[in-house]
């Protein structure tokens with residue numbers, strides 16, 4: 458009987474490996490609230506999206522921890538690829554064959570720097586996300602063996618979204634923040650970029666070969682910043698300057714990394730340009746506004762958090778911003794289309810479709 462169980466278990470795993478081989482790649486997600494799909498639900502932190510109306514347009518119409526009315530960017534990438542959505546790494550259901558789908562390690566509030574988001578207390582900082590990825594790989598090896606596990610990782614797709622919080626929830630969090638007393642903005646940006654390079658190098662040494670790295674959006678144009686700094690709807694100047702310094706330096710750093718590695722592992726997604734398109738011509742994308750959040754209160758619905766007591770728009774698809782900081786599902790869908798298909802203005806050195814076509818699975 459025991460022998461029988463073992464054989465059928467082996468056969469089951471064999472079938473799973475076969476299925477993954479045919480169906481797709483594992484998908485790993487790292488970063489902040491733009492891509493967190495529920496890890497913070499398992500932590501004692503104030504950075505969470507587990508109350509209504511978050512999730513109002515999610516298939517279950519319930520909050521999940523995603524900072525969106527519905528799906529977020531990694532969900533839509535999985536959907537476009539025909540993959541199951543990844544589970545949050547801290548979700549106890551992520552075990553056994555589910556490990557083959559990949560995992561989402563992201564945690565709202567984190568940045569490149571360890572001191573970013575300290576006000577949220579208990580979040581999974583980026584080095585801890587990478588430690589969890591190592592732990593994940595041990596669990597994967599126990600499930601399918603060393604060689605197959607390495608193959609799953611080296612054929613996988615990775616998405617990493619970091620950096621916005623190093624400005625919003627660190628340098629500019631309070632006037633005279635520790636980092637702003639230590640660095641001018643001109644010096645802070647290269648410091649963050651050099652720390653980010655170390656993070657990405659560590660990720661590469663963990664065996665991944667296809668990584669999409671998003672830049673920040675135009676940080677000064679989010680409803681939260683408009684509410685604080687804008688008289689006539691113009692974007693907040695200092696944060697705009699931060700994004701204008703950060704994004705090109707990020708792209709250059711990724712190019713340096715690829716040159717050092719001798720392979721185009723890292724792709725830069727110009728999310729700043731994608732958002733600027735929404736801001737300059739919201740109507741072209743079917744939006745009525747890029748300034749007012751769907752859910753919030755005060756000017757631009759940009760003050761405080763999105764809660765059950767906030768103003769809530771009836772049609773989320775008409776808004777670029779769901780809450781004072783995060784895009785709506787509709788905006789996320791347009792961003793993913795650019796990640797997949799965008800030209801050199803949006804994706805450098807290539808878009809996701811080209812990357813996956815160039816590197817067919819073995």
Ligand SMILES: *[C@@H]1O[C@H](CO)[C@@H](O)[C@H](O)[C@H]1NC(C)=O
Nearest residue numbers: 569570571572582584585652
């Ligand atoms: C952040 O923390 C990690 C590990 O905890 C450490 O290796 C790294 O050097 C730290 N970064 C900085 C800039 O202090």
Ligand SMILES: *[C@@H]1O[C@H](CO)[C@@H](O)[C@H](O)[C@H]1NC(C)=O
Nearest residue numbers: 603604605607608609611612
């Ligand atoms: C991926 O892993 C497999 C299994 O260990 C190995 O045979 C293959 O050479 C690896 N490919 C790359 C590009 O590292």
